Amino acid sequence: MAKRTGIEVSIAIAEAARQANVDVVSAYPITPQTHIVEHLAQLVADGDLDAEYITVESEHTAMSACVGASAAGARVFTSTSSQGLALMNEIVYLASSLRTPVVMALANRSLSGPISIWNDHSDVMNERDTGWISIFANNGQEAYDLTLMAFRIGEDRRVMLPVMINFDGFILTHVIEPMYIFDDEEIADFIPPYEPVCVLDTDNPITMGPVGVPDVYTEAKKQQEIAIRESRPIIEEVFEEFAQRYGRRYEPVETYKADDAEIVLLAQGSVIEAAEVAVDLLREQGRKVGAVELRLWRPFPFDALREVLCGTSIKQVVVLDRCISFGGPIGPVLSEVRSALYLEKDRPMVVGVVAGLGGRDISLEEYVEMFDVGEECLRTGKDSGEETDLVRIVGLRE
Amino acid sequence: MKLKEKPTWKELPFACSVPEPGNSVHYKTGDWKTLKPVVDKTKCIKCGTCWIFCPEYAYEEDEYGYYEPNYEYCKGCGICHRECPAQCIIMEEEVVE
Numbered sequence: 071m072a073k074r075t076g077i078e079v080s081i082a083i084a085e086a087a088r089q090a091n092v093d094v095v096s097a098y099p100i101t102p103q104t105h106i107v108e109h110l111a112q113l114v115a116d117g118d119l120d121a122e123y124i125t126v127e128s129e130h131t132a133m134s135a136c137v138g139a140s141a142a143g144a145r146v147f148t149s150t151s152s153q154g155l156a157l158m159n160e161i162v163y164l165a166s167s168l169r170t171p172v173v174m175a176l177a178n179r180s181l182s183g184p185i186s187i188w189n190d191h192s193d194v195m196n197e198r199d200t201g202w203i204s205i206f207a208n209n210g211q212e213a214y215d216l217t218l219m220a221f222r223i224g225e226d227r228r229v230m231l232p233v234m235i236n237f238d239g240f241i242l243t244h245v246i247e248p249m250y251i252f253d254d255e256e257i258a259d260f261i262p263p264y265e266p267v268c269v270l271d272t273d274n275p276i277t278m279g280p281v282g283v284p285d286v287y288t289e290a291k292k293q294q295e296i297a298i299r300e301s302r303p304i305i306e307e308v309f310e311e312f313a314q315r316y317g318r319r320y321e322p323v324e325t326y327k328a329d330d331a332e333i334v335l336l337a338q339g340s341v342i343e344a345a346e347v348a349v350d351l352l353r354e355q356g357r358k359v360g361a362v363e364l365r366l367w368r369p370f371p372f373d374a375l376r377e378v379l380c381g382t383s384i385k386q387v388v389v390l391d392r393c394i395s396f397g398g399p400i401g402p403v404l405s406e407v408r409s410a411l412y413l414e415k416d417r418p419m420v421v422g423v424v425a426g427l428g429g430r431d432i433s434l435e436e437y438v439e440m441f442d443v444g445e446e447c448l449r450t451g452k453d454s455g456e457e458t459d460l461v462r463i464v465g466l467r468e
Numbered sequence: 469m470k471l472k473e474k475p476t477w478k479e480l481p482f483a484c485s486v487p488e489p490g491n492s493v494h495y496k497t498g499d500w501k502t503l504k505p506v507v508d509k510t511k512c513i514k515c516g517t518c519w520i521f522c523p524e525y526a527y528e529e530d531e532y533g534y535y536e537p538n539y540e541y542c543k544g545c546g547i548c549h550r551e552c553p554a555q556c557i558i559m560e561e562e563v564v565e
Contacts, residue, residue, distance in 0.1 A: 169483040230483075268482050277486035289477035290484040296477070 074250050079210035080105035080243045082251060083149070083175045083235075086217035088119045089254055090173075090261050093144035096124035096135035100154040101187045102239035103177040107149055129154040133161035133172075140170035141278050143269040145221065148172060151239055152179035152193045159197065165232040166201030167294055168279050169268065171224030172232040174202075175217055178339065178392075179239040180428040188429020189239040191338065191392035194367070195402045201294055203233040203301055204367040206338040210247035213237035215318055218257060222308045225264050229301040236367070238340040240429065252316075260315065302369045322371035323378050324363040327353060330383050331360030333444040335437070336407060337390040338364050341426060345390075348437030359441050362387070364403065372410050381416040386453075388444040389422045400424060400461050419453035425464040436464050497524065501544025503559040505537050511556035518548035518557060 077085075084106045087095065095114070097107040113119040122144075124135045129150055140146045150158060155176065165172050181192040194204060203223060207213035213235060220233040237243065270278060282290050306322065313319040326346045328334050335345050342363045352359045362378060364371075379387060391401020399405040404422030411417040423440050426432045443462065447453050472479060481487050507518075512534055519527040519535050526542040527535045537548070549557045 167483065168485075268485050275489040277489075278483065280484065280486050282484055285474055286480060286484065289475060289480045292477040293480055293484070 074248050076246050076248050077210075077251060078105060078244065078246050079213055079237070079249075080177075081109050082210055082214040082247075082249055083217050083237075084109035084113070085251060086214050087147040087173070087175075088113055089252065089257050090145065090147070090218060090221045092119070092121050092147040092173075093264075094122045094124060094136070094139035094146045095148065096126055096132045096139065096146070097148045097150065098126055098129045098132045098154060100129070100151045102179060102189075102243045103149045103151045103154070103175070105243065106175055106177070110147075129157040130161060133158040133165065136172045137161055137165050137168060137170050140165070140172050140266075141168060141268075141270050143264070143266045143271075145225070145264040146170070146172045147175070149175040149177065151177045152181055152187075155193045156181060156196060159200075162197055162200045162202065162232075164279065166298075167290070169230040169294075169297065170232060171221075171230055171264075173217065173220040173224060174232065174234040175213070176234045176236050177239040177243045178236050186428035187239075189241050189392075190427045190429070191236070192427075194234070194236050195393045195395075197234070198368070198402060201231070201298055202368065203229075203231055203298065203305065205233070205235055205305075206363075206365050206367060207235060207237040207242070208338075208340050208342045208363065208365075210237075210242055210245060211249045211318070212320070213242060214249060214251070215312065215316075216320070218252075218261065219308050219312055219320075221261050221264075222311075223301070223305050226301075226304050226308075227265065227267055229297070229304050230267055231298055231301055236339065241340045250318075260312070298369050302366075302371070305366065305369075320365065321374070322366035323374040324365055325378055326361040326363070328360030328362055328378065328382075328384065330358060332358040332383060333386045333388065333441055333448065334360045334362045334379075334384050335388050335390055335440055335444070336362040336364060336403070337392075338367065338403065339392065341390060341392070341432060344432060344434075345437050345440075348434055348441065351434065352438065352441060357441070358383070360384075364407075370406060370410065375407070375410055376414060379411060379418055380414045384418045386444040386448040387418050387420045388440050388447075389420060390426075390440060391422060391424045392426050394424055394427070394461055419447055419451075421447045421453045423462050423464050427463075430465055432465060439464055496540045497543050498538075498540040501539075501542060501562050503544045503546060504539060504542065504562045505544070505546070505548050505557045506560050507534065507536060508556045508558065509534055511554050513554045513556075515553060517551050517553055521547050521551045523547065
């Protein structure tokens with residue numbers, strides 16, 4: 071059994087890629103992802119990882135190299151943040167539509183402008199509809215575990231899709247956390263060699279990524295939509311196997327003290343652990359509150375979310391978005407949670423708040439304020455309309 | 469394997485890949501053109517410039533060494549007409565019966 075050691079989360083994620091025995095790493099350094107790719111470059115240079123480290127002049131090329139390498143049958147890893155992901159965007163779509171199971175460690179960071187190197191979820195939300203499997207980690211251990219599982223999930227022949235693992239930039243990347251890091255032998259057989267379904271091979275030439283004329287484009291998109299939808303049971307299969315082997319259990323939707331809660335805060339990423347402190351504080355005061363973590367972002371876990379939120383004690387959900395949908399429905403998470411519950415008869419009210427943009431810390435008092443927003447909605451019975459459609463930012467200087 | 473012209477999403481090859489090399493010959497682009505090149509063999513010097521420049525590889529050499537466009541693939545771009553040193557290729561309006 072691995073022992074718990076203090077390690078910087080970025081280094082642990084790079085170690086996960088090494089333990090997965092990746093063939094190709096192509097990445098461009100960007101804050102706050104830098105330590106991940108620096109460590110991988112060092113591992114390759116020192117001969118500790120037998121892989122090609124493809125240095126590139128931009129993230130656009132990094133993702134292009136990843137897709138090409140994956141199409142040639144390699145196990146591929148990359149990592150980026152923020153503007154880097156935005157620059158990759160065009161090729162991010164290709165990775166999923168060509169069904170190349172690239173694994174990306176995404177150190178979540180806000181988007182410019184103004185220029186901000188700090189954490190929020192603007193970068194991943196911009197990639198919401200790219201067709202990648204997208205999973206959130208809320209601490210370093212989870213980021214490490216999920217990076218390892220990402221290879222199993224994406225490369226499963228029933229899935230064959232790229233996977234991005236989200237973890238908060240700086241808040242997680244630059245923290246030294248006590249973590250269980252596997253011995254290499256312990257994890258080796260969890261991740262078998264990659265066997266591509268479709269591979270570029272000069273002896274058996276095929277074309278990947280051809281023109282999709284109007285007669286086939288729609289069918290190609292349907293195929294892709296079914297692929298990500300059907301990845302859901304395989305994701306849970308991998309979570310289950312990981313739990314059986316190593317004792318750490320992951321679920322598409324996770325809860326904290328939500329069983330008898332009336333008001334829950336729903337969020338993604340590291341804020342969940344801080345929100346749990348607020349839950350404990352409010353529980354001491356006798357308030358029935360809890361927290362819900364939307365770990366799996368794509369494919370969206372409709373059934374698991376409904377199971378937690380509908381027909382239960384929960385009367386009010388407060389969704390914390392770390393990103394603004396400008397001129398739209400406050401934030402993407404609120405929009406999707408509301409939409410998922412729309413047809414449910416016995417559903418809670420759902421209200422949204424935005425906080426923690428561009429690295430702004432959320433204080434304990436501010437989490438309490440979010441629960442107060444929920445309580446106010448519950449009291450007035452209003453979760454929509456003019457006032458609640460406004461983007462309510464907690465921690466804003468008015 | 470010749471792909472079905474209009475496959476369902478289940479019949480479409482994995483990730484819309486094309487498992488058969490060179491199958492673009494099944495995709496006939498000749499109906500794109502409005503003008504078609506016509507070679508005047510009395511002026512043609514059999515130099516093959518049209519064959520070299522044709523972006524669609526639509527020119528084929530016949531048994532006498534002349535070059536003739538295959539109208540099933542020729543898109544009517546007119547590059548052969550422009551490049552022909554003997555100026556023996558004219559572009560005529562394509563008339564569909």
